[in-house]
Amino acid sequence: MKRLALASAISVLAMPALASDITVGFAIAQSGWLEAYDTPAATAAKIRIDEINANGGLLGRQIKWVEADTKTDRQQSARAGLQVIDEGADMMVVSCDYDFGAPAALSAETEGMVSFFLCAEDVKAGIQGVGPHSFSGSVLAAVQGATMAEWSHAKREARTGYVLLDTTIEYNKGICTGFDWMFPQLDGTEIVGRDTFKNDDASIASQITRIKALPEEPDVIMLCSYIPGAASAVRQIRAAGINSLILNGSAVDGSYWLDATPDLSGFVVPVQGSIYGDDPRPEVETFNVAYEKATGSRPASSYAYPGYVLMDLWAKAVERAGTLDGAAVTAELEKMKGENTAFGPRSFSQELHHQNAAEMQIIEITDGKPAAVDSWTISQPVPLDVLLN
Structure with a gap:
């Protein structure tokens, strides 16, 4: 009897310890205005987690997640970051916006933990503003502006442009930075004027007056803004009889x-x-269908996509590193050059944890209906000194 008991004990000791789950911490806005951006991207990240788990997990372990609400508040963002760390996070996902995601990301950086902004498009949401273990899942705003400059020149023969900047947030400035960098490089182009406004301005009548005072209507107006200010500006521009693209x-x-x-x-x-x-x-459509299955509706905008991309890239880096260690995973992420994803190739480097070039789908609204009409990749990446300008 004693021998049997001893044999059983040895057998138990010889069994490998069960691996614990890997924990992803979401320190994101679940309330406040930023929730409209964070929730879709976080949902997309969780869809990718579920896919990874269904295919055997990561490093042979399942991935779970914990969450804390930043309430679209900077101070609460820092507390949310600390909360998910206390709950065992192995990596951290933070809000779409740099200003509101950075306090949580800095908590991760202190721990040497990899963090990903869901969809931040300011270069500071990474090495430059947080530290060496911080990344973004999205494409820089400057790339978007540069894409619009080069595409409109090549496909719509744009030669004159007017820049109308909403100065409310850094994202808007980034769009205009990219346009201002790319457009003057193109043959026969000229920026014929520029103006500013605030997102909550009830009227941009004075700006419209200055556009209408130009000798000729500009071929394009580079409007760097977001909803609701962008919608108001567009309505007023068209009501004034300005037909520029x-x-x-x-x-x-x-x-x-x-x-x-x-x-x-x-x-x-x-x-x-x-x-x-x-x-x-x-x-892309496969993901749209999966998102609808998970939530009951298709994505309302493309800002869901970066969440899926970041989780895909992080998991690949973890598998290649063979560990969750932040430095090792960062090193693998920085080796990615044209890494394939469902939304196009992605690259990182030791200098930049963002996309300073990417294939973009061109969506045009005609008679009130949006549709994909083209795709475009800028001919040269946006330089780091431009991004930091």
Whole structure:
């Protein structure tokens, strides 16, 4: 009897310890205005987690997640970051916006932990503003502006441009930075004027007066703004009889705001993928269907996509590193050059944890209906010194 008991004890000791789950901490806005951006991207990240788990997990372990609400508040962001660390997070996902995601990301950086901004498009949401273990899952705003400059020049023969900047947030400035960098490099181009406004301005009448005072209507207006200010500006520009092609960034992707601008035409944005079922890459529509299955509706904008991308890239880096160690995973992420994802290739380096070039789908609104009309990759990456300007 004693021998049997001893044999059983030895057998138990010889069994490998069961691996614990890997924990992803979401320190994101679940309330406040930023929730509209964070929730779709976080949902997309969780869809990728579920896919990874269904295929055997990561390093042979399942991935779970914990969450803390930043309430779209900077101080609460720092507390949320500390909370998910206390709950055992092995990596951290933070809010789409740099200003509101950085306090949580800095908590991760202190721990030497990899953090990913869900969809931040300011270069500071990474090495430059947080530290060496911080990344973003999205494409820089400057790339969006540069894409609009080069595409409109090549495909719509744009030679004159007017820059209208909403100075409210850094994202808007990034879009205009990219346009200002790229457009003057192109043959026969000229920026014929520029102006500013604030997102909550009730009227941009004085700015419109200055556009109408130009000797000729500009070929394009580079409007660097977001909803609701962007919708108001577009409505006023068209009501004034200005027919220039209006360009913007990805922040105004989606049809949810078009009731404010009935029968709008000549409005173009670059996006990472089309939510409208017409993306040329079947993987994008596969994701749209998966998102609808998970939530009951298709993505309202392309800002869901970076969440899926970041989780895919992080998991690949973990598998290659063979560990969750932040430094080792960062090193693998920085080796990625043209890494394939469902939304196009992605690259990182020791100098930049963002995309300073990417294939963008071109969405044009005609008679109130958005549709993918083209795709474009800028001919040269946006230089780091431009991004830091």
